[in-house]
Structure formats: structure tokens, C-alpha cells
Amino acid sequence: MTEKTIYELSQPGRVGVTFPEPDVPLTPSPMGFEREHLNLPELSELDVIRHFTNLSKLNYSINSGFYPLGSCTMKYNPKINEEAARMPGLANTHPFQPIVSVQGNLYIMYQLQEWLQEISGFHRVCLTPAAGAQGELVGALIIKNYHQKNNDTKRVKILIPDSAHGTNPATSSMSGFNVVPLQSDERGNVDIQALKSECDETLAGLMLTNPNTLGLFDENVEEVIQLVHSAGGLVYGDGANLNALLGIVRPGDLGFDVMHFNLHKTFSTPHGGGGPGSGPVGVAEHLNDYLPGPIVTIIEEGDEESPPFFGFYWPEKTVGRMKAFYGHFGMLIRAYTYIAMHGGKGLRNIAEMAVLNANYLKSQIKEDYTLPYDRTCMHEFVVEGSWDKVPAVHALDISKRLMDYGFHPPTNYFPLIVHEALMIEPTETESKQTLDAFAKAMKSIAKEARENPDLLHGAPFTTPIRRCDEVKAARDLVLCCWIPD
Amino acid sequence: MFTPHTPQEIEDMLNAIGVGSIEELFVKVPEKHRFPELNLPEPLTEMEIAAELKEIASANASTDEFISFLGAGAYDHYIPAAVDMLLRRGEFYTAYTPYQPEISQGTLQAIFEFQSLMSELTGMDVSNASHYDGATAAAEAANLAYHFFRGKRKKVILSRAVNPQYRQTIRTYMQGLEEVEVLGDNTDKGKDVYSEEFLSLIDNDTAIVIVQYPDFFGRVIDYTKLVNIVHEQGALIAFVFNPTALGLLKPPGEFGADIAVGDGQPLGIPLSYGGPYLGIFTTKEKYVRKLAGRLVGETVDESANRAYVLTLTAREQHIRREKSTSNICTNQGLMALAATIYLSLLGKNGFKQVANLCYQKAHYAAEKISALDGYEVVFKDTPFFHEFVVQTPKPVGQINLHLQNHWILGGFNLSEDYPEMENQMLVAVTEKITKEDIDEFVEALQEDTND
Numbered sequence: 001m002t003e004k005t006i007y008e009l010s011q012p013g014r015v016g017v018t019f020p021e022p023d024v025p026l027t028p029s030p031m032g033f034e035r036e037h038l039n040l041p042e043l044s045e046l047d048v049i050r051h052f053t054n055l056s057k058l059n060y061s062i063n064s065g066f067y068p069l070g071s072c073t074m075k076y077n078p079k080i081n082e083e084a085a086r087m088p089g090l091a092n093t094h095p096f097q098p099i100v101s102v103q104g105n106l107y108i109m110y111q112l113q114e115w116l117q118e119i120s121g122f123h124r125v126c127l128t129p130a131a132g133a134q135g136e137l138v139g140a141l142i143i144k145n146y147h148q149k150n151n152d153t154k155r156v157k158i159l160i161p162d163s164a165h166g167t168n169p170a171t172s173s174m175s176g177f178n179v180v181p182l183q184s185d186e187r188g189n190v191d192i193q194a195l196k197s198e199c200d201e202t203l204a205g206l207m208l209t210n211p212n213t214l215g216l217f218d219e220n221v222e223e224v225i226q227l228v229h230s231a232g233g234l235v236y237g238d239g240a241n242l243n244a245l246l247g248i249v250r251p252g253d254l255g256f257d258v259m260h261f262n263l264h265k266t267f268s269t270p271h272g273g274g275g276p277g278s279g280p281v282g283v284a285e286h287l288n289d290y291l292p293g294p295i296v297t298i299i300e301e302g303d304e305e306s307p308p309f310f311g312f313y314w315p316e317k318t319v320g321r322m323k324a325f326y327g328h329f330g331m332l333i334r335a336y337t338y339i340a341m342h343g344g345k346g347l348r349n350i351a352e353m354a355v356l357n358a359n360y361l362k363s364q365i366k367e368d369y370t371l372p373y374d375r376t377c378m379h380e381f382v383v384e385g386s387w388d389k390v391p392a393v394h395a396l397d398i399s400k401r402l403m404d405y406g407f408h409p410p411t412n413y414f415p416l417i418v419h420e421a422l423m424i425e426p427t428e429t430e431s432k433q434t435l436d437a438f439a440k441a442m443k444s445i446a447k448e449a450r451e452n453p454d455l456l457h458g459a460p461f462t463t464p465i466r467r468c469d470e471v472k473a474a475r476d477l478v479l480c481c482w483i484p485d
Numbered sequence: 486m487f488t489p490h491t492p493q494e495i496e497d498m499l500n501a502i503g504v505g506s507i508e509e510l511f512v513k514v515p516e517k518h519r520f521p522e523l524n525l526p527e528p529l530t531e532m533e534i535a536a537e538l539k540e541i542a543s544a545n546a547s548t549d550e551f552i553s554f555l556g557a558g559a560y561d562h563y564i565p566a567a568v569d570m571l572l573r574r575g576e577f578y579t580a581y582t583p584y585q586p587e588i589s590q591g592t593l594q595a596i597f598e599f600q601s602l603m604s605e606l607t608g609m610d611v612s613n614a615s616h617y618d619g620a621t622a623a624a625e626a627a628n629l630a631y632h633f634f635r636g637k638r639k640k641v642i643l644s645r646a647v648n649p650q651y652r653q654t655i656r657t658y659m660q661g662l663e664e665v666e667v668l669g670d671n672t673d674k675g676k677d678v679y680s681e682e683f684l685s686l687i688d689n690d691t692a693i694v695i696v697q698y699p700d701f702f703g704r705v706i707d708y709t710k711l712v713n714i715v716h717e718q719g720a721l722i723a724f725v726f727n728p729t730a731l732g733l734l735k736p737p738g739e740f741g742a743d744i745a746v747g748d749g750q751p752l753g754i755p756l757s758y759g760g761p762y763l764g765i766f767t768t769k770e771k772y773v774r775k776l777a778g779r780l781v782g783e784t785v786d787e788s789a790n791r792a793y794v795l796t797l798t799a800r801e802q803h804i805r806r807e808k809s810t811s812n813i814c815t816n817q818g819l820m821a822l823a824a825t826i827y828l829s830l831l832g833k834n835g836f837k838q839v840a841n842l843c844y845q846k847a848h849y850a851a852e853k854i855s856a857l858d859g860y861e862v863v864f865k866d867t868p869f870f871h872e873f874v875v876q877t878p879k880p881v882g883q884i885n886l887h888l889q890n891h892w893i894l895g896g897f898n899l900s901e902d903y904p905e906m907e908n909q910m911l912v913a914v915t916e917k918i919t920k921e922d923i924d925e926f927v928e929a930l931q932e933d934t935n936d
Contacts, residue, residue: 002791003590006598006829016830017565019838023920024849030705030868033734039605040833045567048829052595052822056576059591063575069584076487077579080531085757086569089542094555095759096897097546098885104544105758118524130617130760133812141660167814169807176661179807217513248511253518268487272819273592274582274614274779276761292657307544320657324558324620324650324748325759333538340534344523346486352507353488359510360498376510403588412584431489432498463587466787473784473796477773479611481601481783 002465003054005481010041016048039483058464059273060408066434068361070380070411070423071165071213073243073265075354078341081269081334090333095325099311105329106310109296112336113280116261119339119347120242121252122282125261126291126315128327132240133167135260135279136207139236140175141319142258142283142290143205146234149317155204155233161190162417163212165238177204184417188216188373190224199231208256209238213415213423214373215358215380217244225255234258234287242266243427244355244379247348258283267335278331289317294326353428354379357435361426364439368446372418380425382418393449395420397456401448404462405441486528548756550892552922554850556872556913557701557897558619558648559759560729560751562839563917568753568826578819582779586794587786592818593793596781599825606731606828607745608738609767614779615816616764619725619748620651623695624658625766625777625811626723626744630693631662632810633775638692638720641667644683645675646700647725649902655695669694673905676702678711691720693744698724698737702911703847703872704864705734712741728752728765728824729915730870732840737767744768753827754820763820773797777811842916843871846923850914851875853927859934863909872913874899874906881910884933891929 043051060067067074085091093102113125129135140158147155158177160168162184169179180198185191190208206228211217218224225235237251237259243266245251251259263269263278271277283291294312302308312326342350355378362371362381369383385395399409399422411423426435448455460466490498495507504510511519529537548561555561572578576591583589583596596614603612616622627641641659643652652670659665669675674682678696687694694715699705708724715722723744724737729751737745749763750756768776774797782796828836851873855862859878875896877884885895896912903909914923 003594005594005601006825007601010832014832015834016832017567017835019563019835019842019916022842022845024845024923026845027848029733029844032707033705033868035731035733035735038732038833038837040602040828040831040836042832042834043829045565045830048826049567049571051829052571052826053574055591055594056571056574057591058589058594059576059580060585060588061576062579067581069581072581074581078487078531080535082573082578083535084538086755087538087542088549089545089547090538091755091757092547092549092561093545093758094548094553094561094756094894095559096555096557097894098882098889101546101551101889101894102758104541107541107544115525121521130621131813131815133814134617134621137812141657144660167812170809170812173807174658174661174810174812176663217511219513222515247523248520249514249518250521253521254515270578270819271581272578272817273580273589273595273822274818275815276617276817276820277815278761320660321650321653322621322657323618323654323760324648324762325618327759328761329758330755330761337534337538340526340529340537341486341531342525343528344525346528347523347525348520349486349488352510353490355510356490356495356498356502356507359502359504363501363503376504376513399585400587403585408588409585428488432494460587464590465587465790465792468586468786468792468794469784470794470796473782473794474799476784477796478783479597479600479773479780479796480604481597483601483605 006041007483014042016045067408068410068424068426070425075427076429077270081337084337085330085333106296108336115339120282121250123285124288125282126295127280128322129279130323131277132262132279135281136171138281139258140171143234145319157202159206164209168207188214189218203231203233205234207236211241211244211378214382215377246351248351263335267338269331269334276328278328289315291315292322350428357426361435365442368443382421382423384420385422386420390449393453395422401445401456401459403460551894553894554896554912555894562751562915564753565830593781595822597793599821602828607767608736609745610770611773612767615821618762618764620654622746622764622766623651624655626746627655629775630721634692639664640691642669642686642694644678644696645670647697648701693721695723698726699870702874703869705868708740732836749824752824754823763817778813779816839916847871847914850923875910877908887933
């Protein structure tokens with residue numbers, strides 16, 4: 001089932017949306033800059049509607065089914081959030097309007113800063129980072145600037161556990177650090193001995209994902225943080241797995257120095273087919289001055305008659321600007337709405353049900369799949385997607401076969417420390433019936449693997465297209481569709 | 486609230502797990518910090534939050550009520566109804582990065598079409614799947630150049646007429662690169678790329694020169710000679726472009742740009758107080774393997790059907806880890822989709838129309854304003870697109886306050902970023918502005934001068 005491209009659908013002379021004729025006297029085009037050739041497609045409005053509607057039907061999505069993609073927190077996206085972000089009074093405001101004319105926007109941002117601080121136990125939050133990876137970059141740059149301002153220039157080394165998120169090493173090297181991997185122990189915790197041996201005067205910091213990508217809460221987290229602090233380093237928390245901790249524990253209370261939030265995971269702003277995300281950063285008090293800007297603050301306290309007056313400020317030793325304007329405001333409105341609808345108890349319920357779902361699902365499939373670390377997990381868990389008895393079947397085959405059963409596959413081949421990893425995160429919004437159906441499919445696939453492994457190699461059979469030739473894609477690089485002359 | 490569990494189900498699930506209570510699942514969390522009381526407001530129902538948000542929004546002035554002449558990197562264009570209708574399809578917005586091509590062809594083909602449209606628009610060979618915004622796309626251009634020369638060329642040269650926030654962002658991103666020097670934009674001379682001072686910076690230690698087209702002041706500069714000068718030194722040149730302008734003007738590719746980046750917000754994306762927007766990144770084929778961000782390529786499936794996949798993933802952070810040049814993983818998927826739908830709807834004809842309307846109305850506005858006593862168009866011998874600089878008789882902040890009383894949002898106050906441009910306003914005009922709006926604006930300026 002394939003859909004033509006917009007250029008293949010194009011008909012010379014066909015017109016979609018048109019605009020009024022100029023109502024002002026005409027000025028000739030600037031000499032020497034005239035554009036001679038601009039080959040955009042020519043489609044009717046209905047052509048466009050049908051084309052993109054057809055394309056949408058080729059996608060799997062949360063709205064259509066269970067999406068247990070580990071570490072991505074594919075939970076239900078409440079529809080009121082979409083309405084909220086599109087309210088004309090919010091959506092149609094220009095970033096350079098005088099602040100007096102956007103007090104509603106600033107109120108939302110200020111509240112969200114305060115709430116994220118309360119939820120995480122950090123002292124201050126900046127909302128500007130565009131995505132989790134950018135929040136991480138902020139964290140690494142804060143660590144770098146902090147040591148530089150303290151004239152502690154020997155600190156060039158960042159420790160990254162092998163159970164950390166995949167972006168951490170790239171973030172560190174982008175910030176000019178040397179990356180030193182840190183192994184996990186047999187219970188999936190940071191190996192304390194390995195950590196101790198790296199705690200020296202060159203240590204800039206540790207990037208810790210907790211719960212880690214095995215879905216495990218580090219049993220020695222306070223000791224780990226303590227060791228890094230004693231050696232003069234800072235601890236960065238990768239907040240991608242914060243969904244497991246809402247109302248359970250605050251990373252700031254555990255001693256983390258800086259952490260990013262993924263609003264598109266924990267606070268259910270939609271993933272949008274791969275963005276936009278939103279990656280605010282929180283810091284402990286000693287790092288307040290290093291945050292990026294601008295940050296919303298109260299310029300004039302309010303009283304009984306009038307609300308406070310909000311404005312922006314820049315932290316004194318700021319790492320700088322991360323992007324234009326103030327962050328992904330549309331995403332901030334959605335997260336604000338989501339938190340306002342939950343309150344403290346509601347947030348704790350999210351984490352509890354997410355962890356309940358993960359442990360329940362784990363208990364339902366552990367007979368058929370090897371669990372490399374069999375202990376209580378948090379919001380996700382990892383199984384091995386292969387069996388010694390059927391060496392030809394891989395995690396990828398299981399994933400592809402799951403599509404025939406109507407499910408989105410888990411994250412494959414990550415974390416790297418688990419052989420043929422399948423990382424499963426059900427999230428709190430899924431019902432027991434859905435989890436049971438998924439477990440049944442997993443069991444059935446395990447049986448198929450034993451009895452008819454070729455079936456798995458051929459899967460999927462029921463999807464719009466079959467397995468793709470990825471080697472050809474990279475070799476005969478085609479990044480642009482046919483465009484008629 | 487969005488959790489479906491009944492008490493009976495919770496009990497059954499706990500039994501299956503083999504624990505007595507929910508609390509037991511969290512025993513590894515240090516006890517003294519476990520289950521903090523969060524001091525948050527009582528939860529609101531959907532009906533209550535909808536009402537509250539409406540009230541919050543009413544504390545704003547929006548471009549629905551005001552005539553806006555603000556631009557400076559974000560533009561109030563008309564967005565056809567069909568764009569948002571399609572964006573609201575849950576199959577698009579509740580999907581994630583298309584890791585599994587068999588069930589993600591919708592997202593993948595849309596990105597592929599986006600890449601195609603961006604290549605055509607800019608006259609460049611390839612486009613990636615997008616960056617966070619124009620500013621970070623510009624920073625990634627500098628990053629690409631640095632890594633292309635393997636860190637041996639240390640200079641990143643910026644024109645002072647590049648968006649100030651983009652220049653700040655580039656500086657932030659350059660902090661992690663050893664011995665990089667970002668320069669060119671610190672003095673007034675940096676506004677003119679053909680000044681001797683600016684040209685003298687370009688040498689064989691230069692990795693990249695970044696200019697804007699039209700520049701931050703709206704000027705359309707012929708960069709042909711500059712491109713040659715930069716290439717003679719073996720360095721790269723990047724253009725920061727405005728996509729709407731390319732409906733009318735010769736594209737960066739025809740000037741010989743190595744990289745063209747921009748913000749796609751004008752292509753069907755609401756102002757939304759500065760984000761989320763859309764970073765466009767296009768370049769020549771020879772740099773494709775140095776490109777950060779995601780790429781969608783065409784291939785075939787097992788049944789020889791045409792299909793699309795994420796490709797050249799070996800460049801990316803999750804494979805190359807600390808050896809990759811950027812940590813970017815998500816793109817602005819939904820925003821790239823918005824731009825793709827917008828350009829498909831407007832097509833060849835509609836897009837040129839929009840560009841021309843912006844150009845015509847801006848020129849009418851410039852002419853009217855320059856006829857006012859005390860007002861003058863700065864850079865008046867240089868062609869411009871839909872933004873221009875006006876010298877005003879009073880501080881811009883004061884004028885804008887007055888304009889607000891007339892339900893007008895005046896132009897951007899340039900002295901905020903350019904101390905040397907006191908009493909200078911950057912005025913932007915889009916197709917949404919009518920002749921009547923412009924006349925009203927001019928009248929209000931006149932009235933303010935007479936006060």
C-alpha cells in the first residue's frame with residue numbers, strides 16, 4: 001500500500017489556497033534577485049486533505065493502540081491539552097510583544113516553573129530548552145561553567161554508566177568533556193568500586209539516569225551521589241524516566257545537582273511523530289546562577305486588588321541562550337494543563353500505576369522471556385529477545401511479529417548491556433485488559449519462535465509495507481522525491 | 486484521572502506480582518525521601534481548567550485583536566484551516582519517531598516530502614528532517630563546519646546583521662569546541678559584510694561565515710562576491726534565510742551557499758509566543774555525512790514496494806555515541822508536517838502570491854512612513870523584502886505604548902539588541918495586513934508625533 005508523493009499528484013495549473021490581489025500600489029521586484037524557478041506542487045485543497053489523510057492511515061499511534069516503546073513514555077495525550085495550546089489568546093501572541101500585553105503567558109510559565117520545582121525538589125527551573133537532548137546539553141554546560149568559574153580546570157572527565165540514556169555520551173563530548181563509561185554491577189546498579197576508582201581531581205561529574213534504562217532504581221543512589229560530591233564533581237540527572245518518580249521521590253532531595261525534564265514524556269505533551277519536545281532544566285541552589293535564560297520572575301508583587309506583574313531575567317553566570325525566544329511555549333501550556341488537572345495526589349497515582357503496570361506485565365511474560373535483572377522494576381523493564389534454543393530468532397524478529405498482533409514493538413537493542421534487549425514501558429494509561437492481550441501476544445510469539453522461526457523472520461505480514469531494505473537506502477541515498485522540471 | 490485501573494484490578498495485579506501493596510513496589514527508594522507531600526493546587530476537572538485557561542488568555546493581547554507590525558524572527562501569516570485540521574489527526578501527533586518503518590510510513594513520507602520541498606525552496610541538494618528552530622539550525626551549521634575541518638579551522642565569523650538571538654545561540658553551542666573563536670559581529674562594521682573590517686577577518690583559519698538573507702534588518706544583499714571571497718579561503722558559507730522571501734527571491738543555492746538554514750515558522754506555524762517552531766537545515770550533497778539530525782531516504786520493501794526509512798543513522802548519537810558531532814535526536818516532526826501541508830496547499834501559485842503580497846505591502850508601508858515628519862527609512866538605497874528599519878523621532882518603546890492604545894503592536898525596538906540603533910524600529914508587514922491597517926498605523930504614528 002503506497003501513496004503517491006505530492007509531486008506525483010501535482011497537476012500543472014491546479015490551484016489550492018489563493019490570496020487576495022494586492023490592495024496597494026505595486027513596486028517592481030528587486031533587480032537582480034528575481035526568482036526564476038520555484039517548483040512547488042500544484043494541488044487542490046481536497047488533493048491535499050486526501051493525501052495527508054491517507055498518509056496518516058499508514059501510521060501506528062497511541063490513539064490507535066498500545067505503544068510500549070521503552071524510555072519514551074508513550075502515554076495517552078489528553079485532548080484538552082490540544083485545545084488549551086490552541087486558544088487564540090495564547091497561540092496568537094508574538095514573542096516580542098511588550099510584557100504587559102502577555103501577562104497571561106508569563107503567568108503560565110511562572111506557575112509551571114514553580115510546579116516543576118515542587119515536583120522535582122530543585123531550587124530553580126528554566127523552561128527554554130527545546131527537547132530532552134538540549135536539556136542534557138544545558139546540564140553538561142552548567143557543569144563545565146561551574147568548574148571553570150571555580151578555576152577548577154582539571155575537571156575534564158564525565159562518567160556515564162552503561163545503563164544511561166544513549167544521548168548522554170554525545171552530549172558530554174559536545175560540551176568538550178572526555179567520556180568515561182562506568183559499568184553496572186550484577187544487580188543493575190552503578191558499580192561502586194568502579195565509581196570509586198574514577199573519583200579523582202579530574203572528575204567533572206556523573207550523568208545518572210535513575211531509574212536507569214533497565215527500569216531499575218539504583219539501590220545505592222545516595223552513596224553514588226555522595227561519592228561524586230566528595231570528589232568535587234556534580235551529578236546530572238537524566239529526567240527521561242521521571243514518570244516513575246512523580247510523588248514517589250524528588251531527585252533534588254536525593255542530592256542531584258541538575259536535571260532535565262521531558263515534558264513530552266512525563267507530562268504528556270504529544271510526541272508529534274518525533275517532536276516538538278520540551279526539555280526544561282532544574283538545578284539545586286548552588287547552580288541557580290548558571291541556568292540559561294530568559295527565566296520568568298515576579299517583577300512586582302501583587303496584592304488583593306491586582307495580580308503580580310511578571311517579567312524575565314537572566315541568571316548572572318548563565319551558560320547562555322539555547323534557542324530563540326522562550327522555549328516551546330505551546331508545549332508548556334499543555335504541561336501546565338496536565339499538572340493542573342492532577343495535583344499532588346494525581347501525580348503520585350501516575351507513577352504508582354505506571355510502576356504497577358510494568359511489574360504486572362513483567363510477571364506475565366517472565367516465564368517465556370529471560371529477565372537479565374529479576375527484581376522489582378520501576379516504570380519499565382528489559383527482557384532478552386532471543387533464546388539459546390532458537391539462535392536464529394532475534395529481538396528484531398519479535399518486534400516485527402508484534403506488529404502483526406496489532407502492537408507497537410518495544411525499544412529494540414537498548415540498553416546495550418542486555419543481549420538482544422527489548423525494553424518495555426507500558427505507562428499508566430493502559431488497562432489490565434490491554435496488558436493481558438500484549439502478554440498473550442508475547443507468549444504466542446515465543447511459541448512461534450520455537451515451532452516456526454521462519455514465520456518470525458518474514459514478519460510483519462499485515463502492515464502497509466513489509467520489511468525495508470535499509471542497506472539500499474543508505475547506499476543509493478535518495479533524500480528528495482522526483483520533482484518535474 | 487487518565488488511569489483506567491479499578492480497585493479490583495489493582496488487587497489482582499498486585500497478587501500476580503506477589504506483593505501486598507503498591508507501596509511495596511517502592512521499597513528501594515530511600516525511606517526518608519519516599520512519598521513526599523507535594524504542595525500543588527487541588528486538581529481541576531477538564532471543565533474547570535478550560536475556564537481557567539480562558540481567563541488566563543484574556544490577560545493577553547493577541548494578534549487577533551491587534552494589528553501587528555512585529556517580526557524580527559517570528560511572523561504573523563495566514564494559516565489555512567486545512568493545516569490544523571490535518572495536524573490534529575492523532576495518527577500524526579500521537580506517534581513517535583518513526584523507528585519502525587512498517588508502521589510509520591505516514592510520518593516518514595511526510596518528512597521525505599518536507600525534505601524535498603526544502604531542497605526546492607532553498608536551491609540546495611539535501612535537507613534533513615529539521616532542527617529545533619532557526620537559531621539551533623544556525624548553531625549546527627557552525628558545528629558542521631568545525632567538524633568538517635576536523636577542528637583545524639578555529640574561526641566562526643558572523644555578520645552583525647544575523648538575528649541577535651541566533652548569534653547568542655551559536656555562541657552557546659560553540660562553548661564545548663576547543664579554541665573556537667566567534668567573531669565579526671561585535672562592532673558596527675559587522676553590519677556590512679563588504680566592509681574592509683569584516684572582509685579582513687576571512688582567512689584560511691576560517692571554518693564558516695554566517696550571513697542572513699534577507700538580513701535581520703530586512704535588507705536583501707547580493708552575497709555573490711562574498712561567497713567567492715569565502716570560498717577562495719577554502720571556508721564554508723551559510724545563509725540564514727526567511728522561507729517566505731524565497732517565494733520571490735533567488736534562493737541561497739544559486740548564490741553558491743554551502744549551507745542554508747532558517748526558521749520555518751512562517752510556513753503555517755502559529756506564533757505561539759516563540760515556539761515550537763521549525764529549524765530548517767539544507768546543504769550540499771558533499772556535506773551530507775556530516776549533517777546532524779535525522780534523514781529520511783527512499784528504498785523498497787521485500788515486496789518491491791516503494792518505502793521510506795530513517796537512513797544514515799550511523800552518524801547519529803545513539804550509534805556513534807561520544808563520537809557523533811551532535812546529540813540531537815528528536816526533530817520538530819509535527820512542525821515539519823505543518824510546513825509540508827502549508828506549502829502543498831498554497832502550491833506554486835499561492836506561495837508566490839504570499840511572498841509578493843508581503844513585499845508590496847511592506848513597500849507601501851515604508852513609503853507612507855518615510856513621508857511622515859521625523860520618520861525616515863534607514864538603509865533606503867538597499868532593497869528589502871517585508872521588513873525595514875525606521876528612524877523614529879522618539880524612543881521606540883514610547884511610540885509602541887501609544888500605538889497599543891490604537892490596537893496596534895508596533896515594530897521591534899532595535900536598540901534592545903543594537904545600542905547604536907537608538908530610536909530605530911524594525912517594521913514587518915505580512916499578507917494579513919491590509920492597506921487600511923497600514924494607513925491606520927501611519928496615522929497613529931503621525932498623531933504621536935504631534936502630541
